Amino acid sequence: MRPIQMVDVKGQYQAIQTAVDEAVLAVIRSGAFINGPAVQSFRQNLETYLSAKAVIPCANGTDALQIALMALDLKAGDEVIVPTFTYVATAEVIGLLGLTPVMVDVDPDTFNVTAALIAPAISERTKAIVPVHLFGQSADMEPILALAKKHNLYIVEDNAQAIGADYTFSNGDIKKTGLLGDIGCTSFYPSKNLGAYGDGGAIFTNDEVLGKKLQTIANHGQSRRYYHDCIGVNSRLDSMQAAVLDIKLAKLDEYTKARQTVAAYYDAAFAAHSAIKVPIRQHNSTHVFHQYTLQVPANKRDELQAYLSEQAIPAMIYYPLPLNKQAAFEGIAKSASATFPTTEQLCQTVISLPIHTEMDDEQLKYITDKVLAFFS
Numbered sequence: 001m002r003p004i005q006m007v008d009v010k011g012q013y014q015a016i017q018t019a020v021d022e023a024v025l026a027v028i029r030s031g032a033f034i035n036g037p038a039v040q041s042f043r044q045n046l047e048t049y050l051s052a053k054a055v056i057p058c059a060n061g062t063d064a065l066q067i068a069l070m071a072l073d074l075k076a077g078d079e080v081i082v083p084t085f086t087y088v089a090t091a092e093v094i095g096l097l098g099l100t101p102v103m104v105d106v107d108p109d110t111f112n113v114t115a116a117l118i119a120p121a122i123s124e125r126t127k128a129i130v131p132v133h134l135f136g137q138s139a140d141m142e143p144i145l146a147l148a149k150k151h152n153l154y155i156v157e158d159n160a161q162a163i164g165a166d167y168t169f170s171n172g173d174i175k176k177t178g179l180l181g182d183i184g185c186t187s188f189y190p191s192k193n194l195g196a197y198g199d200g201g202a203i204f205t206n207d208e209v210l211g212k213k214l215q216t217i218a219n220h221g222q223s224r225r226y227y228h229d230c231i232g233v234n235s236r237l238d239s240m241q242a243a244v245l246d247i248k249l250a251k252l253d254e255y256t257k258a259r260q261t262v263a264a265y266y267d268a269a270f271a272a273h274s275a276i277k278v279p280i281r282q283h284n285s286t287h288v289f290h291q292y293t294l295q296v297p298a299n300k301r302d303e304l305q306a307y308l309s310e311q312a313i314p315a316m317i318y319y320p321l322p323l324n325k326q327a328a329f330e331g332i333a334k335s336a337s338a339t340f341p342t343t344e345q346l347c348q349t350v351i352s353l354p355i356h357t358e359m360d361d362e363q364l365k366y367i368t369d370k371v372l373a374f375f376s
């Protein structure tokens, strides 16, 4: 059996090696390292894939979130609602900009924020909501969009884990996550569903005015060369990463299917086991399985991880500590409630199994056999 990895970036590369090697060499030979044709091609192809009016490539997913918030012209002390069960970057950029992250709990089945959890956190100072489509499935956005409209709030979607997921509205309309609210942000970190061979990110929107503003902010606040309209940042996707991403974007739906096949194998293996809760599938969102995350009894979780590790099976805890308990947010964040029972529970019970595009049945059988053996 091939060794099991959380993510197999090398194996995935080998399957597209010729195309990638040629594309990267072509960039090197062209000398167009920054903003070259490779970046423009990828940007256009991503716009088409997402049905987005504007895609702005940038240096990483954290920058994407920061630039998105900068484009909203918020003032120090303005509040932005975020889940407390997410990766740090979602809330970190809010603090960095002198805004106040207001943390809310998440739903125990989807791991995502809901309109019902957000509503009590809205105050006079609330200006925006940053829902995260955690682990690859959309937050239930239709009620969140209605709530935002009612209170005149912006929605910036953290789509770093869910690129390619589809959300279906009650009227049958289907849209890609990241284009449900005002601005969507994603990351091309190598282990993400659409991963570069280094850092990368992108911002997307269907609002052309916001699109121009985002582009300007990402490029030193300049709308034309050496004329600076506002304070911006320097955040670029380099041409070599864009060349790699263009090749991988064409395969993204195939990669998603491979992940969904792995998830279906896990589901079937664990279906009958009462101690193991498999990830639920929402009726109105596809799941692109950035992670396949089980919930197991809290008193068994760390033991399971150690046991799997002894069997050469990596498994990860995303995430072990709620954001409201992180030292970094002390005196910066506000908590929407006194406690976050679901997040606290999840931090004790979640465990993510290996899932990627290069897994074979032999590996999957081995992993599921070991998990079941642990619980038998």
Ligand SMILES: *Cc1c(COP(=O)(O)O)cnc(C)c1O
Pocket (backbone or CB within 6 Å): 060, 061, 062, 063, 086, 087, 089, 090, 132, 158, 160, 161, 186, 187, 188, 189, 199, 200, 201
């Ligand atoms: C990966 C990730 C980010 C940050 O992306 P980087 O490219 O690493 O800066 C932000 N939010 C979430 C939910 C992520 O998973």
